[in-house]
Amino acid sequence: MTPGARTQAAIELLDAVIDAARGGGAAADTLIARYFATRRYAGSKDRRAVRDLVYAAIRRAGEVPASGRAAMLPVAAEDAAVAATFDGSTHAPAPIAAGEDAATGGIMPAWLAEALAASGIDADAQAALIDRAPLDIRVNRLRNDPAALAARLGGTPIVGLPDALRLPTGTNLDALDGEAEVQDAGSQIVSLAVQAVPGQRIVDLCAGGGGKTLALAAAMRNDGQILATDVDRGRLSRLMPRAERAGVGIVATRLLDPRRELEALADWQGQADAVLIDAPCSGTGTWRRNPEARWRLTPARLAAFTAQQRHVLDVGAALVRPGGGLVYVTCSLLDVEGADQVAAFLAAHPDWRAEPLDLPAGSPRGQGVRLDPARDATDGFFVARLIRPC
Numbered sequence: 001m002t003p004g005a006r007t008q009a010a011i012e013l014l015d016a017v018i019d020a021a022r023g024g025g026a027a028a029d030t031l032i033a034r035y036f037a038t039r040r041y042a043g044s045k046d047r048r049a050v051r052d053l054v055y056a057a058i059r060r061a062g063e064v065p066a067s068g069r070a071a072m073l074p075v076a077a078e079d080a081a082v083a084a085t086f087d088g089s090t091h092a093p094a095p096i097a098a099g100e101d102a103a104t105g106g107i108m109p110a111w112l113a114e115a116l117a118a119s120g121i122d123a124d125a126q127a128a129l130i131d132r133a134p135l136d137i138r139v140n141r142l143r144n145d146p147a148a149l150a151a152r153l154g155g156t157p158i159v160g161l162p163d164a165l166r167l168p169t170g171t172n173l174d175a176l177d178g179e180a181e182v183q184d185a186g187s188q189i190v191s192l193a194v195q196a197v198p199g200q201r202i203v204d205l206c207a208g209g210g211g212k213t214l215a216l217a218a219a220m221r222n223d224g225q226i227l228a229t230d231v232d233r234g235r236l237s238r239l240m241p242r243a244e245r246a247g248v249g250i251v252a253t254r255l256l257d258p259r260r261e262l263e264a265l266a267d268w269q270g271q272a273d274a275v276l277i278d279a280p281c282s283g284t285g286t287w288r289r290n291p292e293a294r295w296r297l298t299p300a301r302l303a304a305f306t307a308q309q310r311h312v313l314d315v316g317a318a319l320v321r322p323g324g325g326l327v328y329v330t331c332s333l334l335d336v337e338g339a340d341q342v343a344a345f346l347a348a349h350p351d352w353r354a355e356p357l358d359l360p361a362g363s364p365r366g367q368g369v370r371l372d373p374a375r376d377a378t379d380g381f382f383v384a385r386l387i388r389p390c
């Protein structure tokens, strides 16, 4: 592809990303993968270059841009080589007109900046939310030793996470096959709050594709029982093949019917040593990986997430045995999804208590701990551990 054709491809993709953000469609990564699946003429260098342009444009536009072209103009304004591709030649974008409307800058929509500031995330910390994320892996001790894998791949250790490695971006992980999982350090740290040990019975209520389920299974040395549940058939179906590759044999999955979860979980009521609730949330802590997610979020979508969080907290609480732990996690920095949810839960369940957490990173927030990309160099998370009375 010519440089101009790459810019034009990025503009077309940005149009699709903008439409998806407005209509609740697919994530940018998915749209990029679909775009290239039907354009076999694009080589790996073309794909990487187009992808970099798309993400550069997404990161520069705080509000949803009017169009893909408007989103690309600020990138051209900062990079003469990109500006030069707007030359109107075959497959290239038309020349930039004087005074042409460009997307507005800023970090995020104003209502979100206000909500984050009210949650103690100031302007500098907000800027870090859309930085590029590092490549972290969790070495699977059931399959390999972290030191051996570090010797093979390079990378640097992460303080407080003996099984983690931070690798140079772009490290090829295709050959790993179950020896390690790509998992942000923040995700690994919040999994520690479950305090999983061999022999326990644990429910991972919102297991999705099982990123945290596998971390728990490794902490349990593949000894005990984990029930991984979700309401999303597609996500949950990816879990068992991953578990097999990872050599994990203690996980069973169960697909839940939304609003009828406890009927399907009757055999686990009051039984679990620990329940992990990695709740559905706005994802404000993972914008480093999905920066277009800040264009999708609306006050109504946020309210829908907080209602789901209250619901899964109630479901999870019913499964914990007396004296057991309920670990509530969101990958969000907004108090309404974190500290406020836990405060409301404890107000409604005065016999439960929040247990202080000793994690390798994060700072206290409400009755839990918050990981902040600016301060902790991880994705953003809130985590709290609640103990059911004996």
Ligand SMILES: C[S@@+](CC[C@H](N)C(=O)[O-])C[C@H]1O[C@@H](n2cnc3c(N)ncnc32)[C@H](O)[C@@H]1O
Residues within 6 Å of the ligand: 205, 206, 207, 208, 209, 210, 211, 212, 213, 229, 230, 231, 232, 235, 256, 258, 259, 261, 278, 279, 280, 281, 308, 312
């Ligand atoms: C943050 S994601 C989980 C990510 C996963 N734990 C991981 O580490 O990869 C939240 C999940 O909650 C699921 N979910 C939403 N409502 C639910 C419910 N009522 N019961 C169980 N899972 C639910 C979603 O389908 C989604 O997969």
